[in-house]
Amino acid sequence: MESAKQMKLYDRVERVHNELRALGIADDAPLDVAQLTPFDQYHYHGTAAVDEAIAALDIDASSRVLDVGAGIGGPARYLAATAGCHVTALELQPDLDATGADLTRRCGLQGRVEHVRGDILDGAPAAGTYDAVISYLTILHIPDRARLFAAIHRALRPGGGLYIEDFTLLREADEAERETLRVKVQCPYVPSPATYVVHLVGAGFRNVALEDVTASWTSFIAERLAAFRADRPRLDAIHGTDLADGLEDFYATMASLYGAGVLGGARITARR
Ligand SMILES: C[S@@+](CC[C@H](N)C(=O)[O-])C[C@H]1O[C@@H](n2cnc3c(N)ncnc32)[C@H](O)[C@@H]1O
Known part of the structure; x- marks a missing residue:
């Protein structure tokens, strides 16, 4: 990401x-994980979205999971507390990584949950060992999909599962939308759902399945903005x-991109 703080x-x-x-x-x-979950899930539908990954990939106490783009560690802590698994929380930005490690210690x-500061493009901390890789709203920041999906493929053990929640492009963006995506959302590249699948298959993944979740994300994003506005005094x-x-x-920008029908949401699963 060029300048993440934009x-x-x-x-x-x-x-x-x-x-x-x-x-x-x-x-x-x-702290308890439950005290944090209203504030530490930087994606849509909070911990319900993490429950989807637990179910889709059969994550249990014996699983070793890599969370790519862990943010302040919300999904990683919830996953470890709920499924009992071990999670490596990989995060690019030092302040988010340090905050995540501190919150994990307090829990x-x-x-x-092991916090690692790093760039997935440089490879996973322990390539070839993970039973599952999860990634929520992170791939959208990384335009080099060939290098990214090769790194994620190498991260998994043979037969390991991948669960992604990410943006897709539903129609061609106009110039203003492209600029908004690039600058305010740090999202320089978004493929169509079909192209997304082609990239994953090209990286060697099998059983690639993409579910369109645009409708539920569009409602979530609109409701998030309305709730934020109603809560402004506090x-x-x-x-x-x-x-x-x-x-x-930022929330209004996302509501307008989803409201205009340019962005879609996808829940993607695949196996190495
Ligand atoms: C929208 S946040 C989501 C955080 C977390 N997945 C969650 O749902 O709470 C995306 C995160 O991906 C991180 N990120 C972006 N590019 C990355 C990269 N190349 N390697 C590791 N993390 C990255 C960002 O710094 C940011 O914290």
């Missing part, structure tokens, strides 16, 4: 701490107007 979702990672403080939770107090999950008070303005603009 994307307001990633600016000011302290947002999660503001929310916890507002609940009366001190900065170093122990007492450091034995099951959000301004705990985060400051500047941070809240930036996030509202």
Whole structure:
């Protein structure tokens, strides 16, 4: 990503701490995963989307999972706490990675969730060993799909499963939409659903299945914006107007891209 902080979702990672403080939770107090899940899932439909991956890939306590683009570790912690598996949470941005590691320690999950700062394009931390790779709303930031999917393929053990939630392109974007995607969403490339599948098959994946989830994402994104706007007085008070303005603009941008029918959502599964 060129300049990740142009994307307001990633600016000011302290947002999660503001929310916890507002609940009366001190900065170093122990935490439960359930206290964090309203704030640490940087994708759509929160932990329900992680339950989908657990079911689709049969993740259980014996599984070793790689989460590509782990954010502040929300999906990784929920997965480890729910399925009992071991998760390697790989994250590019140092501040998100450090915040994720701190929250994991406060949840007492450091034995099951390992935070690694790194770029998936440089390869997975322990290639060839993972039973499952999951990735939520991260692939959209990485235009070099050949190198990316080769790295993910190599990460998995033979027979291992892949679960992705990501953007697809439903119609040609106009110039303004392309610019918005590139700058505000840090998304320089989005393929059609059919092209997405071709890329995965080309990287050697089998049993590639793509489910279109555009309708449910479009509703989620519209409702997220409405809820954020309704909650502005509280959000301004705990985060400051500047941070809240930036996030509202990002949520409105996503609502307009989905509302205009240019972006779609996909849930993709495949096997090595
Ligand atoms: C929308 S966030 C989603 C975070 C997390 N998957 C979740 O759902 O909560 C996408 C994340 O991918 C990370 N990312 C982008 N490119 C990456 C790369 N090449 N390697 C590792 N992480 C990357 C970003 O820094 C960001 O934290």
